[in-house]
Amino acid sequence: MAPPQGSRAPLEFGGPLGAAALMLLLPVTMFHLLLVARSGPARLLGPPPYLPGLEELWSPWALLLCLTWLGLQAALYLLPARKVAEGQELKDKSRLRYPINGFQALVLTALLVGLGVSAGLPLSALPEMLLPLAFAATLTAFIFSLLLYLKALVAPASALAPGGNSGSLIYDFFLGRELNPRICSFDFKYFCELRPGLIGWVLINLALLMQEAELRGSPSLAMWLVNGFQLLYVADALWYEEAVLTTMDIIHDGFGFMLAFGDLAWVPFTYSLQAQFLLYHPQPLGWPLASFICLINAVGYYIFRGANSQKNTFRKNPSDPRVADLETISTATGRRLLVSGWWGMVRHPNYLGDLIMALAWSLPCGVFHLLPYFYFLYFTALLVHREDRDERQCLQKYGLAWHEYCRRVPYRIVPYVY
Numbered sequence: 001m002a003p004p005q006g007s008r009a010p011l012e013f014g015g016p017l018g019a020a021a022l023m024l025l026l027p028v029t030m031f032h033l034l035l036v037a038r039s040g041p042a043r044l045l046g047p048p049p050y051l052p053g054l055e056e057l058w059s060p061w062a063l064l065l066c067l068t069w070l071g072l073q074a075a076l077y078l079l080p081a082r083k084v085a086e087g088q089e090l091k092d093k094s095r096l097r098y099p100i101n102g103f104q105a106l107v108l109t110a111l112l113v114g115l116g117v118s119a120g121l122p123l124s125a126l127p128e129m130l131l132p133l134a135f136a137a138t139l140t141a142f143i144f145s146l147l148l149y150l151k152a153l154v155a156p157a158s159a160l161a162p163g164g165n166s167g168s169l170i171y172d173f174f175l176g177r178e179l180n181p182r183i184c185s186f187d188f189k190y191f192c193e194l195r196p197g198l199i200g201w202v203l204i205n206l207a208l209l210m211q212e213a214e215l216r217g218s219p220s221l222a223m224w225l226v227n228g229f230q231l232l233y234v235a236d237a238l239w240y241e242e243a244v245l246t247t248m249d250i251i252h253d254g255f256g257f258m259l260a261f262g263d264l265a266w267v268p269f270t271y272s273l274q275a276q277f278l279l280y281h282p283q284p285l286g287w288p289l290a291s292f293i294c295l296i297n298a299v300g301y302y303i304f305r306g307a308n309s310q311k312n313t314f315r316k317n318p319s320d321p322r323v324a325d326l327e328t329i330s331t332a333t334g335r336r337l338l339v340s341g342w343w344g345m346v347r348h349p350n351y352l353g354d355l356i357m358a359l360a361w362s363l364p365c366g367v368f369h370l371l372p373y374f375y376f377l378y379f380t381a382l383l384v385h386r387e388d389r390d391e392r393q394c395l396q397k398y399g400l401a402w403h404e405y406c407r408r409v410p411y412r413i414v415p416y417v418y
């Protein structure tokens, strides 16, 4: 299939071969983690305890649950929003509108789940269903990506993403062809990025906490910490939902298998790994160490939130008194770049904060297993790669001014290290 004119971009993720490998590797890794988390030795690098048969993976009930969850989140997305935000300018100079009601969806989901549990909904049975649920979510993501690929075939050229239209079927299916696939005002990518996966992640964490309470009389301190930290992270993402409109996922990447699988399966089933590990491998944790871990998470959150808010405030209104005194450099596009404050310390201070939090989420699981540190390791790789992609895009956008920024702020993520 010929690529549409004018939309050639350098291939990422190792081209079609890399995309094919990732499409296999990502689901295999997710199932591996789900299996080893519940096994005795819980070895990240060892073989899985056994290979599950199709009868253990496939359950029509799990698929029904998965689709009901998506339906519920879609219904909450369609409720009246406190605000409707405009996205970045598109190729055709138009701007899309997005409802800002993600936090409301989180609160309403919590109320519904609370009502359900008090009426006898067996939430603590969810951990037993993680394998078939993950399988159903993977299947859903695959079929959904296929439909998105087909939808893109009839989309106008102006609706296509810069990156996912190479002409290679595998590569484009993986990266996604259409930038903002929508039906009427329902934006699939924006919906998936923040709602079903992130809220599903905290729901799975809660179910694991409840099962631990059933098994051992009460949830452990380690389980409380992991639940609390990750709930804060998800609530923050939904509270500052508008900020996602300026991420490269929304502005640059198409919606294909990578994001569909990432949002619907990878996030809920692998980001809940620490809580899964703790259910099967309880870890003693005293208050002094717990307080120290809370401090690490607080430092990470302070940097993460401070950096993200500073940039978002500056991008919305550079004369805002909170950012007006910061030093900046001008670029040929008319937009300026911050060179003092958080963004003068390293070029991605928000990634640094995020990584510190990732470490704090693993520490309650002790230091004798590598498995709960998977998220930290994977996330380091993801952010280093993401940072590299972002730098290339910024260089393209800002040219010489970006070189000047790199000269003034030489470190990327960790001061004096990287």
Ligand SMILES: NC(=O)C1=CN([C@@H]2O[C@H](COP(=O)(O)OP(=O)(O)OC[C@H]3O[C@@H](n4cnc5c(N)ncnc54)[C@H](OP(=O)(O)O)[C@@H]3O)[C@@H](O)[C@H]2O)C=CC1
Binding pocket: 246, 247, 248, 249, 304, 308, 311, 314, 315, 335, 336, 337, 338, 339, 343, 347, 348, 350, 351, 354, 386, 390, 393, 394
């Ligand atoms: N938990 C998870 O799995 C993931 C979490 N994240 C988190 O999501 C958040 C968003 O991350 P992400 O979308 O990658 O990128 P960023 O929020 O870091 O945004 C990068 C953009 O910021 C702008 N920018 C860069 N430097 C400056 C500067 N000095 N002054 C002003 N603007 C600048 C540029 O865009 P422009 O100039 O066009 O505004 C650049 O493209 C982060 O906190 C990250 O840690 C991200 C990925 C996965």
Ligand SMILES: CC(C)CCC[C@@H](C)[C@H]1CC=C2C3=C(CC[C@@]21C)[C@@]1(C)CC[C@H](O)C[C@@H]1CC3
Binding pocket: 026, 193, 194, 233, 236, 237, 244, 247, 249, 258, 259, 261, 262, 263, 266, 267
């Ligand atoms: C599994 C693949 C290799 C990659 C999948 C990537 C996705 C899981 C992530 C891509 C960007 C994401 C962002 C977030 C969650 C993970 C994904 C979807 C946040 C919503 C997390 C909370 C932050 O506050 C904002 C993030 C934006 C990017």
